[in-house]
Amino acid sequence: MMSLEFLIASAIGVLTAGGVYLALRGRTFQVVLGLTLLSYAVNLFLFAIGRLVVDRPPLFAKGVTDHADPLPQALVLTAIVITFGMTALVVVLSLRSFLESGSDQVDGIADGRDEGDAA
Amino acid sequence: MTALDHLVIAPIVIPTIVAPLALLAMRRRRRVGVALSLAGCVAMLGAALALFGVAQDDAIRAYPLGGWPAPFGIVLVIDRLTAIMLVLAAALALVVMVHAVVTAMDRKGWHFHPLFHFQLLGLNGAFLTGDLFNLFVFFEVLLIASYGLMLHGQGAARLKAGVGYVIVNIVGSALFLIALGLLYGLTGTLNMADLARRVAALGMADQGLVRIAGLLLLTVFALKAAVVPLHLWLPRTYTATAPVVAALFAIMTKVGVYAMIRTVPLIFGAGAGAAAWVPAPWLMPAAVLTAIVGFAGVLAARGMREQAAFGLLGSTGTLLLAVACWTEATTAAALFYLVHATLAGAALFLMADVTQRRRGPYADAAVAGPRFAGQQAAGLLFLAAAIAAVGLPPLSGFVGKLFILQAVAGTPYWWILWATVLGTTLIGVIGFARSGSAIYWKADGADPVAGPVRSRADFAAPLALVALLGVLTLGGGWATAQAQAAAAQLFAPHRYSLAVLGPAR
Numbered sequence: 001m002m003s004l005e006f007l008i009a010s011a012i013g014v015l016t017a018g019g020v021y022l023a024l025r026g027r028t029f030q031v032v033l034g035l036t037l038l039s040y041a042v043n044l045f046l047f048a049i050g051r052l053v054v055d056r057p058p059l060f061a062k063g064v065t066d067h068a069d070p071l072p073q074a075l076v077l078t079a080i081v082i083t084f085g086m087t088a089l090v091v092v093l094s095l096r097s098f099l100e101s102g103s104d105q106v107d108g109i110a111d112g113r114d115e116g117d118a119a
Numbered sequence: 120m121t122a123l124d125h126l127v128i129a130p131i132v133i134p135t136i137v138a139p140l141a142l143l144a145m146r147r148r149r150r151v152g153v154a155l156s157l158a159g160c161v162a163m164l165g166a167a168l169a170l171f172g173v174a175q176d177d178a179i180r181a182y183p184l185g186g187w188p189a190p191f192g193i194v195l196v197i198d199r200l201t202a203i204m205l206v207l208a209a210a211l212a213l214v215v216m217v218h219a220v221v222t223a224m225d226r227k228g229w230h231f232h233p234l235f236h237f238q239l240l241g242l243n244g245a246f247l248t249g250d251l252f253n254l255f256v257f258f259e260v261l262l263i264a265s266y267g268l269m270l271h272g273q274g275a276a277r278l279k280a281g282v283g284y285v286i287v288n289i290v291g292s293a294l295f296l297i298a299l300g301l302l303y304g305l306t307g308t309l310n311m312a313d314l315a316r317r318v319a320a321l322g323m324a325d326q327g328l329v330r331i332a333g334l335l336l337l338t339v340f341a342l343k344a345a346v347v348p349l350h351l352w353l354p355r356t357y358t359a360t361a362p363v364v365a366a367l368f369a370i371m372t373k374v375g376v377y378a379m380i381r382t383v384p385l386i387f388g389a390g391a392g393a394a395a396w397v398p399a400p401w402l403m404p405a406a407v408l409t410a411i412v413g414f415a416g417v418l419a420a421r422g423m424r425e426q427a428a429f430g431l432l433g434s435t436g437t438l439l440l441a442v443a444c445w446t447e448a449t450t451a452a453a454l455f456y457l458v459h460a461t462l463a464g465a466a467l468f469l470m471a472d473v474t475q476r477r478r479g480p481y482a483d484a485a486v487a488g489p490r491f492a493g494q495q496a497a498g499l500l501f502l503a504a505a506i507a508a509v510g511l512p513p514l515s516g517f518v519g520k521l522f523i524l525q526a527v528a529g530t531p532y533w534w535i536l537w538a539t540v541l542g543t544t545l546i547g548v549i550g551f552a553r554s555g556s557a558i559y560w561k562a563d564g565a566d567p568v569a570g571p572v573r574s575r576a577d578f579a580a581p582l583a584l585v586a587l588l589g590v591l592t593l594g595g596g597w598a599t600a601q602a603q604a605a606a607a608q609l610f611a612p613h614r615y616s617l618a619v620l621g622p623a624r
Contacts, residue, residue, distance in 0.1 A: 023286070042293045042297060
């Protein structure tokens with residue numbers, strides 16, 4: 001039987017692998033997608049560091065003695081907000097870079113096909 | 120609590136107030152905004168100096184935010200190291216701000232002043248905080264502001280370099296979060312003092328994971344400090360951005376070094392079991408390579424800005440050579456050199472700015488061009504800044520390098536370190552002599568540049584930095600004593616834990 005831990009761990013692993021692969025690509029759109037996948041993986045990881053528990057409230061509920069760790073949830077909220085802002089920034093930045101230089105390569109150098117257009 | 124106790128938070132509160140006020144004022148009355156911004160820098164320097172005075176009694180003070188007790192709430196901690204970094208950041212910020220206003224660089228875009236203060240907010244917060252997650256948040260604050268500042272003035276080259284800079288730092292932030300997650304999963308805390316106690320008490324089964332967490336954390340700090348092989352973002356970014364912004368960024372790489380000096384002796388120090396001094400075997404060769412790559416870049420650079428960027432890289436390498444020995448004496452030497460290297464690096468960037476404003480189409484390229492106004496004075500100032508940056512007598516770079524050589528003399532691989540420091544100094548001297556003589560001595564016989572710049576007001580800021588370096592040299596004994604006292608505090612981590620958490624339970 002597949003445990004919850006195995007599912008979460010493999011999901012984080014697959015997201016990270018996809019994120020790293022895409023982040024190493026040459027075009028900004030793919031890199032942005034890669035960074036997004038990577039940040040999903042990190043957020044899931046942060047969420048899971050409080051250990052995976054079922055049916056436990058994070059803060060308070062009447063008659064419940066066992067609680068889930070609320071801190072990772074607060075951390076992941078902060079991380080999500082920051083990553084969201086960063087992703088928005090990098091999208092705008094790559095768009096501006098594309099409009100100014102006519103190339104969507106991360107290093108700003110047009111590839112062979114676009115060379116005529118960029119010049 | 121008295122007013123003096125609340126002074127600890129002033130370096131964070133002042134930019135938090137000044138930045139939005141400057142943003143509001145800039146739209147209607149530019150002068151009011153600039154005056155506010157300058158006043159904010161002065162106030163910050165005052166607060167930093169006051170805190171420096173407070174820290175002189177050798178006590179470590181914790182300031183619980185919102186009155187929440189330490190492991191649960193976030194604390195700010197002021198000790199000697201933090202006080203030194205705050206004074207350094209505030210002094211550099213004031214000089215750079217004056218230069219930006221004098222050269223009208225701040226008018227190239229709308230938001231220079233607010234971004235500048237948000238950058239200082241991030242810097243000061245990173246120096247003050249006693250909580251690792253809070254350190255991450257302040258790192259993000261200073262990075263977001265730096266993205267804006269880096270693009271200040273715009274231009275295609277700046278945007279291209281900016282995309283790379285932002286992507287590298289986002290990946291760095293992801294690694295930072297993974298390291299924090301591992302540490303929290305292992306210990307259940309992110310308060311640095313609490314971490315120090317709990318890492319030391321970890322069981323055998325967790326030793327491998329805590330080593331991984333420590334190394335990941337140090338990788339992130341090494342990325343911020345631009346240590347080879349994680350340095351490739353720095354020369355491109357710092358060359359593409361406006362020199363006055365790059366001068367402020369001289370302290371950004373030092374934030375990475377600061378974070379290493381803060382966390383390693385405290386959390387991964389002698390008491391940390393298998394994770395004790397975990398980065399040491401990796402950091403040392405990386406530091407040697409950084410020094411060599413940096414000064415080789417100084418020799419090969421095509422322009423003054425590129426040269427200053429590589430000089431910054433080389434100085435970080437030299438600095439980390441001392442840091443990576445992880446002894447009290449070498450850390451003291453590193454702290455002295457850190458202050459010096461920040462000021463000297465910024466002086467080089469400001470000189471590049473002063474020169475390129477006068478040379479017209481030749482800008483900062485290291486080739487012989489026509490004569491230009493203020494050539495002699497600029498040449499002399501560049502000479503002083505270059506002497507400081509490579510570490511020749513009489514300026515403080517020499518004192519700093521001597522201090523480092525002396526401190527590492529007792530370590531097992533001292534001859535590698537000596538060879539690196541002395542060899543890179545020679546390469547640096549040749550590199551700066553080459554560009555300096557091409558720009559300030561040789562002339563290609565063309566008509567003098569009828570540059571728009573006649574006023575010499577922009578000499579003030581680099582001159583002030585060189586004067587500060589002179590003060591650091593003349594007051595070398597006092598500065599050395601300060602660095603040694605700060606290092607002594609760092610290598611007594613139980614005092615930090617005691618100040619933040621109280622006696623061990």
